[in-house]
Amino acid sequence: MTQFSRIEGFIQSYADNISKVLGLDVTILDEQGIRVSGTGYYQDLIGLPAPEGSFFRMILQTGQPGMIFDMKKNESQCMNCKFLQQCRELATIGFPVHKREKTVGVIGIIAFSPEQKERMHHNSEKWMPFLQHTSSLIEHKLLELDAELEKSCNIQEEMPPAVMNPVYFAQLIGAETGLRDVIAKAKKVANSISTVLIRGESGTGKELLAKAIHSESQRSRYSFIAINCAAIPEALLESELFGYEGGAFTGSRREGKPGKFELAHRGTIFLDEVGDIPLSLQPKLLRVLQEKTVDRVGGIKTFGIDVRVIAATHRDLESMVREGTFREDLYYRLNVIPLRLKPLRERREDIPLYLQHFLYRYRTLLQKSGLALDAGLSKWLASYEWPGNIRQLENAVEYMVNMAEDTTISREDLPEYLHLDGCDQMDAGYSGEKVQGLEQRMYQYEKAILEQFFADPHYCQDKALIADTLQISLSTLYRKMEKYGLV
Numbered sequence: 001m002t003q004f005s006r007i008e009g010f011i012q013s014y015a016d017n018i019s020k021v022l023g024l025d026v027t028i029l030d031e032q033g034i035r036v037s038g039t040g041y042y043q044d045l046i047g048l049p050a051p052e053g054s055f056f057r058m059i060l061q062t063g064q065p066g067m068i069f070d071m072k073k074n075e076s077q078c079m080n081c082k083f084l085q086q087c088r089e090l091a092t093i094g095f096p097v098h099k100r101e102k103t104v105g106v107i108g109i110i111a112f113s114p115e116q117k118e119r120m121h122h123n124s125e126k127w128m129p130f131l132q133h134t135s136s137l138i139e140h141k142l143l144e145l146d147a148e149l150e151k152s153c154n155i156q157e158e159m160p161p162a163v164m165n166p167v168y169f170a171q172l173i174g175a176e177t178g179l180r181d182v183i184a185k186a187k188k189v190a191n192s193i194s195t196v197l198i199r200g201e202s203g204t205g206k207e208l209l210a211k212a213i214h215s216e217s218q219r220s221r222y223s224f225i226a227i228n229c230a231a232i233p234e235a236l237l238e239s240e241l242f243g244y245e246g247g248a249f250t251g252s253r254r255e256g257k258p259g260k261f262e263l264a265h266r267g268t269i270f271l272d273e274v275g276d277i278p279l280s281l282q283p284k285l286l287r288v289l290q291e292k293t294v295d296r297v298g299g300i301k302t303f304g305i306d307v308r309v310i311a312a313t314h315r316d317l318e319s320m321v322r323e324g325t326f327r328e329d330l331y332y333r334l335n336v337i338p339l340r341l342k343p344l345r346e347r348r349e350d351i352p353l354y355l356q357h358f359l360y361r362y363r364t365l366l367q368k369s370g371l372a373l374d375a376g377l378s379k380w381l382a383s384y385e386w387p388g389n390i391r392q393l394e395n396a397v398e399y400m401v402n403m404a405e406d407t408t409i410s411r412e413d414l415p416e417y418l419h420l421d422g423c424d425q426m427d428a429g430y431s432g433e434k435v436q437g438l439e440q441r442m443y444q445y446e447k448a449i450l451e452q453f454f455a456d457p458h459y460c461q462d463k464a465l466i467a468d469t470l471q472i473s474l475s476t477l478y479r480k481m482e483k484y485g486l487v
């Protein structure tokens, strides 16, 4: 979307009026060469790009007005036009629209009949200043719009930024080991405006990484606003994200309420569980991401926002796009900088670091400073699959520190579910062999089967064949690939 799309109605009324006054067809293009308004023949072409190499595109490039009084003879200006053979125009005048010295559009008037062509020929000297005047009016309208947007931004600027303890990349456990690559990428894009999409299972540290990106960016003195799209009922999510005006719906505050996007102005918004955003809201989110403006629910004003977007999901968005539950255009808009956080089972070297980190934290918090982990238990914990990832590991350590009665945390102090998951088979002397529960064994087994297929040259390029052979649907295959890190 360009600046013209925000004043579409205004521009179309100009096109209609010029057409009436001059008795010719009118078309107006935006800076990308998209027809934003048109009369007569051009009405049906609104929203479509002008042909590559066409006369109006040339005006966009040069920023100079131009006329062609005989399209058939003046082939030099039309020679590169991809539409030349089908063109029915007889004569045309094109005038650029500038904004602060930059060419941001073109107004064109077109003759289709010999009589119109004749009139254009005779009146061109009078019509040029007229077109220039129209162009200035459009520029004026665009500048007015900028000022309005700026004003709405300034109002937001007066809001105090939300307080958040900064998180630095170096503080993240695994920054030098299992997370080194992803953190290196995150550092590179910390100051960019591009949208980041963090993928990873639940509890892998997506929100923490988002906070670190914000903390190490130039936006860090403004707000980091997080919203969990899965946790808010569909009926409320729209007003939470985009805000509402007073009286927008029953029970709403009289003075209205800014949405998370407005609150994040100049800062960062973290759209957690973005894969759970309902289809009905996806077009509005896409519009906000593209146009960087927000319309509150029940409002008529548009707020300009300057927000860095970081989204996260544990969902297989590609499958969702294929199944039609997630819009493809929104997916591409979000997935500009993809970052993937590996689950703990794929970076086992980090598990002892997390164990030590959380042990230290809870020993201190619970004032049990002398507490240590039994060596055998420590090895077993390092070999465990941790389906809930870091959150689960932290939770287990907190539980154990609470339960421990003497200076060593032992098997008896483990949460119940870990007993069920195989730790009871651990010898007192611990053999060092990994002991796994049924769920973990199934996991390894399924992963190994898929890895075999992807290592086989006969199958590896043909996912449909793999899905057929395993008698599962293609979307199930994609889900499993995501789960086992085979994408």
Ligand SMILES: Nc1ncnc2c1ncn2[C@@H]1O[C@H](COP(=O)(O)OP(=O)(O)OP(=O)(O)O)[C@@H](O)[C@H]1O
Pocket (backbone or CB within 6 Å): 171, 172, 173, 174, 200, 201, 202, 203, 204, 205, 206, 207, 208, 209, 272, 314, 390, 391, 394
């Ligand atoms: N690299 C890390 N170093 C230290 N602590 C971490 C790290 N990653 C995650 N944690 C901790 O693990 C817990 C879960 O992290 P976080 O909430 O960021 O995960 P998430 O992937 O966003 O989870 P969900 O998808 O369920 O929302 C938090 O307590 C967080 O502080």
